[in-house]
Amino acid sequence: MVATFVKVKADENGDVQIPTTVWRKLGVQPNQEVEVLVTPLRVNKPVTPVKLTDEDRARLHRIGELIEETFAGMDMEYVREGRRDRWL
């Protein structure tokens, strides 16, 4: 099966609907139950701070750990050289 890119918008409950316009591509019939494997390519978030849930806070703690693990020792001189390369 060829992958089909479907852009969806979650409602206030976080539920998403697959547009009827792509039903035929997916081979879906009305009222048919299907299983969907979802990998978000990009999540558009409003750029404003919000109060975090406990799950969000746990995730942010994990992000902090990963930053310490992965960014440590990053060669900023290499980064600066890359940025100063003249292109265009």
Added chain:
Amino acid sequence: MVIGADTGFFVKRSERAPRTVEIWGDILSGQDFLVVSVLTIAEFYAHQIKRAKLAAAEELVSEMQLVPNISILPVSLEIAAASARYRRGLNLPTVDAVIFATFLSAGCDLLLTTDSIFDQESVRNLIPVELLV
């Protein structure tokens, strides 16, 4: 406050620099929001590929996309067009100009960086700049 975090912010955060730890606490408490350019991700992945630790980098970026109060922004047509003006008008290199335009388009209140090229009056007239040490 909406904060534009340049690549140096994350390096300083990995070193637990006090200012970055303070901001991290403000993100946790819901006071601050971090905006990150995809170009920072490109620089970060280059570092991780060199260390053969791309999996951890991908986990980090995946988690950052899922948590509120952090946003990784792509280079849109609007940002590309604005960056050209900043490149010419402020004499910024292309990568810096794109990152700067990204922060401005997101309405950032502050730019956090370790790159002194942003520490110029013409930049600070558009967005407050804080150089991390």
